[in-house]
Amino acid sequence: MHVFDDDAVAALLAFDELLGVVERAFLKQGRGEVERPDRPHFSVGEGLDGRAEPAGTGLAMPAYVHGDPAYATKLASVFPGNVDPGVDRPTVQAQVLLTDAANGAPLALFAGERITNARTGCIGGLAARELTAGAGPVDLAVIGAGQQARWQTRAIDAARGVDRARIYSPTPESRAECAADLRGEGIAAEAVDSAETAVRGADAVVTTTTSEVPVFPGEALADGALVIAVGAYEASMRELDHATFARADRVFADVPEEVAAIGDVVDNDVDPARLTPLSAVFEGEAGRASAEEVIVVESVGSAVLDTATANYLWGEASGEDRADIAF
Template identity: 35%
Template structure:
């Protein structure tokens, strides 16, 4: 039987702690880059189709996420397929929309936990939407939060952000400007881009010892942090090093400004596996930059499938994709 998980079932079966644990295990065994090839992109007159595929090193479920986007009305659909590595049997099909948001935040939480100094965190969040809320919940699952300060341009959005996170045992404060939000934060989460793609986080606002998480600029035309943030970062950790350094607007702008980052950039897989030291002093400014990857999608999707099976969620249908021999 093949398990089908729509978005409601994915949400019902999701768990932040299990997601971070699944990602930690996946990254610890991710040294073989051939397991996760570069993402593919097909472009047409009316839309585009992106594919991210991979095979985990722990003999877990292999598969792919596909993102289909209509250019006519800017609508998109996300589909994840998971196969058994040994039998090639189709195990599950998932709506990948929520998985995409969850995996980004859970991976950020993993990185923030490893890169932040020990102790409770004072968190600043730039942005108040889906990704911003997910990031606070994800970090709260792995670290104690002392305070959370949120900035977004509209006061009503900040109020809604605080109301929707009221179940967390953490004071959530509204800031009238991003600089005020960042203030004395030990962890800064950037989860929103400006409409004109000007940076929303400036390095002049950061104090020594800050950890920065940047997830909102993944394409050459997008900006989220200014060049000063990158110049001040003693350590930079990327989920996909070549894509972060070569293909994101923040690093393209830094290169144009004459900044060299090669000796400061390390891979998240190396950090998780202990091959990269990460932060080595309490005073360092550390940046984690994410563009997303198939490893993240597949690790979290497989976790959702395991939890859905345990909880009796989803719909089971007879196998309709049957592996064939030669």
């Protein structure tokens, strides 16, 4: 079995190719041509060193895309205490184990953080490519200044082009650092001092936070704006307000049955029947009807994207031709 650390994953991964890989995974998921069991999660660390409460959560996320040479299981952990001073570790860590679908042989173990970040970025990139009004590079607002803020901006730039990006986070240092990092990659980015300033006039708005309260006023959205919300993934999390959904003409979801349970939907009394699978956009069955429509895309992520990405990386590493893998 081959082991790929983060540097090795970075050397293999290219956004131009990964966007197509993720699009195919969405199409397969929408057609029911995947295996995606429920992901078990469990508390860990209780009783360790006398600890009375769990230290974190472990998750196993298996999936298989029909026709792919291998299936994958992502092993993830969420340790909120890693943000404490003196703890130099990310809050979310992951590894992806790839197994031969024909004979069960273990093929590879990949460092998983970059896989998760990149495939999640591609959700925003594809949404911006297909659903942003007009043509050409977009005027982008990014709420949040962590790693996913950077990955969303990179992916949207790769998929559609970014004319400029306005970055807002409540912490001045973090938004300034994020904007500086993106400028270092050739993306015109600036830090701004309020969410409303970031959002007003933007073609696309991306939210990348773990907030429990709305992170920008929906009234500030321009007519025709696209909102891509990737931060909220459980009932306690909420990034969007009532006004955003009141203005939204269409609401797309990467996994509608799971998006229906997050705070954005539940707390805003959004009818789950409004949630159209994002795969329908790539099938050509749904999309933007006019330049004035406000569109919302909600994402909670899917292990299907992890297994598709791991198959792509293994193909790159082993030199296998993926040209015969059909959409």
